[in-house]
Amino acid sequence: MNSKHQYVELNDGHFIPRLGFGTYKPQEVPNSKTIEATKIAIEAGFRHIDCAYAYQVEEEVGLAIRSKIADGTVKREDIFYTSKLWSTFHRPELVQSCLEKSLKKLNFDYVDLYLIHSPMELKAMEKCKDAGLAKSIGVSNFNRRQLEMILNKPGLKYKPVCNQVECHVYHNQRKLLDFCKSKNIVLVAYGALGTQRDKQWVDQSSPVLLDDPVLGALAKKHKRSPALIALRYQLQRGVVVLAQSFKENEIKENIQVFDFELTAEDMKDLDDLNRNYRYLAAEFGADHPNYPFADEY
Ligand code: NAP
Numbered sequence: 001m002n003s004k005h006q007y008v009e010l011n012d013g014h015f016i017p018r019l020g021f022g023t024y025k026p027q028e029v030p031n032s033k034t035i036e037a038t039k040i041a042i043e044a045g046f047r048h049i050d051c052a053y054a055y056q057v058e059e060e061v062g063l064a065i066r067s068k069i070a071d072g073t074v075k076r077e078d079i080f081y082t083s084k085l086w087s088t089f090h091r092p093e094l095v096q097s098c099l100e101k102s103l104k105k106l107n108f109d110y111v112d113l114y115l116i117h118s119p120m121e122l123k124a125m126e127k128c129k130d131a132g133l134a135k136s137i138g139v140s141n142f143n144r145r146q147l148e149m150i151l152n153k154p155g156l157k158y159k160p161v162c163n164q165v166e167c168h169v170y171h172n173q174r175k176l177l178d179f180c181k182s183k184n185i186v187l188v189a190y191g192a193l194g195t196q197r198d199k200q201w202v203d204q205s206s207p208v209l210l211d212d213p214v215l216g217a218l219a220k221k222h223k224r225s226p227a228l229i230a231l232r233y234q235l236q237r238g239v240v241v242l243a244q245s246f247k248e249n250e251i252k253e254n255i256q257v258f259d260f261e262l263t264a265e266d267m268k269d270l271d272d273l274n275r276n277y278r279y280l281a282a283e284f285g286a287d288h289p290n291y292p293f294a295d296e297y
Pocket residue numbers: 021022023024025050051117140141164165189190191192193194195196197210225227228242243244245246247249250251253254280
């Protein structure tokens with residue numbers, strides 16, 4: 001394990017790098033961009049790559065990772081790769097086949113972490129861990145009630161190691177974070193930079209997170225960018241954070257998140273920005289009984 005990277009121990013004994021590279025891309029962006037950006041990210045020092053069956057770029061991400069393995073930059077075991085089970089594969093007998101489809105596209109033997117993309121049953125996921133196809137299993141977009149449902153399930157074999165949720169200074173998930181910490185579940189933040197403003201999912205009139213004046217003032221104070229302040233905030237509250245970009249300068253900048261520290265007062269100013277604002281509310285699913293965002297947290 002490369003000591004330059006900071007890791008958090010998961011409740012099953014595996015380690016997750018505290019900074020991850022996000023690979024979701026809007027439809028209009030060509031897939032070749034993903035190959036290029038993922039290679040740049042690995043060269044810049046990212047070791048945690050977040051992807052999903054639904055992003056439809058696992059072939060490209062796999063290609064990029066394997067090319068960085070082939071040229072000696074990394075070994076497979078240096079990379080922490082996350083994939084996610086998509087909602088059309090929730091029937092227990094389909095779970096492993098979705099993971100196997102991802103593995104085939106990636107040309108990998110295993111993923112490091114397999115997440116349920118949105119609230120569902122965990123039993124078939126446990127089987128993927130037992131089969132060695134996923135080192136760790138976790139969840140995404142679960143609220144407290146849904147996490148408790150899983151944790152209280154009779155015969156639960158493996159606790160989810162993490163809950164990957166939208167988390168940034170406008171929605172800092174304080175209560176969910178405290179709950180996850182109390183259960184030894186790592187909170188992984190997506191959209192930490194205000195999400196990609198993909199027309200398909202994000203209201204184009206929503207506030208631009210990185211233009212926030214408090215982030216701007218702290219950036220000036222620390223001689224860093226607002227993006228680095230937003231990422232650093234998450235690390236200092238014990239959150240594993242994902243950062244997406246297709247731009248080489250941004251990717252290289254984001255890895256510098258380990259090079260400086262915010263004060264307690266800075267952290268308080270950032271906490272005060274919270275307004276429980278979601279960029280990705282997935283309102284089309286609001287009528288579904290498992291819609292996770294209707295509860296307070
Ligand atoms: P994000 O990480 O919040 O990034 C948003 C945008 O920030 C980027 O598109 C980039 O835009 C800009 N940016 C990045 N670095 C910057 C820098 N140093 N300076 C200025 N701007 C910078 O976006 P996200 O893709 O929504 O979330 C990250 C990852 O989380 C995804 O890629 C995906 O892997 C995961 N995710 C998971 C779920 C889930 O349901 N589990 C949902 C959403 C996302 P520009 O390139 O235009 O500058």
